[in-house]
Amino acid sequence: MSDAKAREWIEAIHQLDLPSRVRVMNVCGGHERTLSMAGIRSVLPKNVEIIPGPGCPVCVCPEEDLYLAIQIALHRDATVMTFGDMLRVPTNVPKREVRTLEQARAAGARVVPIASPSEVWDAAMANPSERFVFFAAGFETTMAPVAARIAEGLPENVDLLISGRRTWPAVATLLAGDRAAFDGLIAPGHVAAVMGPEEWLFVPETHGIPSAVSGFRPDQLLSALYSVLRQLVEKTPVLENCYAHAVPAGGNAQARRLLDTVFEIVDAPWRGIGTLPESGYGLRPAYAARDARVLHADLADESRKRMGEMPAGCGCADVVLGRIYPTECALYGTTCVPRSPVGPCMVSDEGACRIWWAGGIRSPEDLRTLHA
Amino acid sequence: MHDAERITLAHGNGGRRTRELIDEIFATRLGGPDLDTEVDAARLRLPGDDWAVTVDGFTVEPIEFPGGDIGALAVHGTVNDLSVSGAEPVHLSVSAFLEEGLEFEVLVRLVDSFARAAKEAGVTVVAGDTKVVPRGHGGGAYFTTTGLGRIVRGDLSAKSVRPGDVILVSGPVGDHGIAVMLARESFDLRGDVRSDCASVLPLCKTVWDVPGLRFLRDPTRGGIATVAHELSRAARATVRLREAEIPVRDPVRGVCEMLGYDPYYLACEGRVVAVVAPDEADVVLERWRNADGGADARLIGRVDEGPARVVLETSIGGSRILDELEDDPLPRIC
Ligand code: SF4
Numbered sequence: 001m002s003d004a005k006a007r008e009w010i011e012a013i014h015q016l017d018l019p020s021r022v023r024v025m026n027v028c029g030g031h032e033r034t035l036s037m038a039g040i041r042s043v044l045p046k047n048v049e050i051i052p053g054p055g056c057p058v059c060v061c062p063e064e065d066l067y068l069a070i071q072i073a074l075h076r077d078a079t080v081m082t083f084g085d086m087l088r089v090p091t092n093v094p095k096r097e098v099r100t101l102e103q104a105r106a107a108g109a110r111v112v113p114i115a116s117p118s119e120v121w122d123a124a125m126a127n128p129s130e131r132f133v134f135f136a137a138g139f140e141t142t143m144a145p146v147a148a149r150i151a152e153g154l155p156e157n158v159d160l161l162i163s164g165r166r167t168w169p170a171v172a173t174l175l176a177g178d179r180a181a182f183d184g185l186i187a188p189g190h191v192a193a194v195m196g197p198e199e200w201l202f203v204p205e206t207h208g209i210p211s212a213v214s215g216f217r218p219d220q221l222l223s224a225l226y227s228v229l230r231q232l233v234e235k236t237p238v239l240e241n242c243y244a245h246a247v248p249a250g251g252n253a254q255a256r257r258l259l260d261t262v263f264e265i266v267d268a269p270w271r272g273i274g275t276l277p278e279s280g281y282g283l284r285p286a287y288a289a290r291d292a293r294v295l296h297a298d299l300a301d302e303s304r305k306r307m308g309e310m311p312a313g314c315g316c317a318d319v320v321l322g323r324i325y326p327t328e329c330a331l332y333g334t335t336c337v338p339r340s341p342v343g344p345c346m347v348s349d350e351g352a353c354r355i356w357w358a359g360g361i362r363s364p365e366d367l368r369t370l371h372a
Numbered sequence: 373m374h375d376a377e378r379i380t381l382a383h384g385n386g387g388r389r390t391r392e393l394i395d396e397i398f399a400t401r402l403g404g405p406d407l408d409t410e411v412d413a414a415r416l417r418l419p420g421d422d423w424a425v426t427v428d429g430f431t432v433e434p435i436e437f438p439g440g441d442i443g444a445l446a447v448h449g450t451v452n453d454l455s456v457s458g459a460e461p462v463h464l465s466v467s468a469f470l471e472e473g474l475e476f477e478v479l480v481r482l483v484d485s486f487a488r489a490a491k492e493a494g495v496t497v498v499a500g501d502t503k504v505v506p507r508g509h510g511g512g513a514y515f516t517t518t519g520l521g522r523i524v525r526g527d528l529s530a531k532s533v534r535p536g537d538v539i540l541v542s543g544p545v546g547d548h549g550i551a552v553m554l555a556r557e558s559f560d561l562r563g564d565v566r567s568d569c570a571s572v573l574p575l576c577k578t579v580w581d582v583p584g585l586r587f588l589r590d591p592t593r594g595g596i597a598t599v600a601h602e603l604s605r606a607a608r609a610t611v612r613l614r615e616a617e618i619p620v621r622d623p624v625r626g627v628c629e630m631l632g633y634d635p636y637y638l639a640c641e642g643r644v645v646a647v648v649a650p651d652e653a654d655v656v657l658e659r660w661r662n663a664d665g666g667a668d669a670r671l672i673g674r675v676d677e678g679p680a681r682v683v684l685e686t687s688i689g690g691s692r693i694l695d696e697l698e699d700d701p702l703p704r705i706c
Pocket residue numbers: 313314315316317319326329330331332333336337341342343344345346347353
């Protein structure tokens with residue numbers, strides 16, 4: 001049934017009298033996955049481009065944070081637990097040194113991939129005499145459940161290395177220049193469900209750019225895309241909530257309150273991009289005694305902050321900002337493939353390079369030329 | 373449970389315990405009246421037909437899973453390889469690697485299940501071997517089976533596939549991959565997914581005589597996407613699969629969506645993919661639907677002129693390339 005609806009939206013989009021080039025950005029790995037897996041780009045009018053933007057928290061996790069996590073795993077008597085896709089993200093240290101958490105584990109360090117924060121709590125309770133470091137990188141949707149668990153009570157033997165980021169400040173950065181990087185925005189449904197759709201009002205109201213909050217099925221994305229394109233044609237930019245049954249006004253008040261209890265908003269570095277104002281979650285002072293950054297400050301290498309770039313030759317920063325498509329990175333599919341990734345965007349399940357590769361996109365032409 | 377009820381290293385020492393293991397657990401269940409467990413080689417008298425031989429190793433974790441176990445898998449896997457090669461399975465040999473500590477109770481279940489599967493497929497077990505590996509060196513039990521089959525339809529090959537041919541599948545895909553994964557991982561996912569682990573001999577047998585049948589394959593590791601790639605390479609043509617036509621059970625689809633898997637890469641253990649001339653597709657579908665395990669058979673794609681690649685026509689009317697499997701999402705499932 002939803003497929004039939006999707007076809008109707010496609011038809012409706014084709015009926016619109018669109019300008020010669022329209023660039024619509026999405027800022028969520030989940031959206032990008034649906035777009036690629038359903039082949040949505042292949043059914044759109046040729047002048048409509050959908051650009052993957054900042055939708056991958058693992059991709060922008062600062063290199064120095066990852067470096068610190070690796071050093072803790074190698075040099076401290078502690079188990080580092082982190083979301084699975086973090087394990088293979090490379091740092092910029094020389095090739096003969098330990099570059100990833102996976103290599104640290106192979107070298108004997110205790111590194112455990114997890115799928116949910118509760119695994120950290122379970123492990124810590126089951127092994128009260130051991131120490132654990134929970135290395136958490138994520139956007140609002142990840143940090144809200146992390147905050148909830150911390151607020152409920154942090155076991156004595158768990159320390160925290162938090163690299164949480166907020167989505168909208170990255171989009172605000174993209175819109176800060178003279179020329180907008182895109183003509184329409186598909187706003188992230190899950191983030192809006194937590195934080196409230198209102199966070200995205202600045203896009204139409206301050207910048208005059210059409211926007212719509214979207215769900216994750218193909219028909220839902222197509223309805224949001226239709227909304228954005230129709231607003232563009234009618235020159236009536238608003239924020240339409242096309243995922244209203246899951247995204248109430250104000251979001252999830254309880255989740256927001258817990259986020260606020262545990263974290264404060266800080267200026268935060270994004271790997272390869274720089275420090276974005278008010279874009280990160282930092283632990284509140286009450287948790288300072290459990291902050292791995294403070295506890296293991298001696299392992300951090302201050303000089304790394306200057307090296308906080310992407311690996312040499314990797315275009316991830318431009319991919320994350322939607323300045324280039326994954327296929328426009330010179331390493332895409334040559335030296336950088338999922339089996340031996342060069343940059344984080346080819347590692348993380350939410351990285352645009354990885355998603356495009358999984359969706360079979362090998363060259364820019366593949367986006368459009370598949371139709372029989 | 374004391375040691376007498378588990379496999380110990382002594383069961384692998386070639387002495388009395390080894391003999392007891394073979395005679396009491398394996399030979400009584402698997403052997404026919406003619407099986408002599410004392411000789412080093414079985415003597416077979418084969419009529420002057422063409423024969424097919426295949427060998428396969430099985431290492432699944434867990435060794436028992438909803439819908440099957442490694443015993444049944446070890447028979448079906450080899451029987452299925454013969455069946456899709458157009459051969460009627462006749463004889464089987466088995467080599468078992470048992471891990472120290474394996475409970476007899478479990479082993480008996482596996483061997484019983486092996487025996488049932490062999491009987492169902494009409495094969496006799498003519499030779500066998502057991503080895504015991506130290507604890508920690510072999511996930512419970514590994515089996516290797518060799519199958520010997522009489523060729524009935526000898527010209528089935530991916531090389532005879534040509535543009536215009538259509539692609540059929542005998543039932544829903546991905547059940548085995550997801551069932552085993554759910555049995556192994558501690559995901560908080562409920563859902564009644566059972567492995568499709570079964571013999572495809574009846575499905576194959578019923579279509580061996582269709583003249584336009586070009587190729588049969590059981591889509592195990594790598595799933596139907598991997599079979600499609602094999603076809604496109606051999607035929608140097610574009611294989612188009614239609615997402616809307618590929619049967620996937622709802623719980624399988626649900627788990628895939630949650631974990632980001634593509635069901636088209638997941639293993640099946642009781643399905644067949646057939647490539648057939650377009651005008652005979654209905655004959656194959658009809659016969660499958662009337663056979664055991666073929667009720668949900670569907671036409672899922674076609675072979676087209678064009679570069680050697682696999683294109684998935686998505687259910688919203690889009691298309692994307694279905695790439696060769698990059699990293700295996702599910703290790704050790706068959
Ligand atoms: S293709 Fe690889 S190197 Fe290039 S941007 Fe993507 S992850 Fe970085």
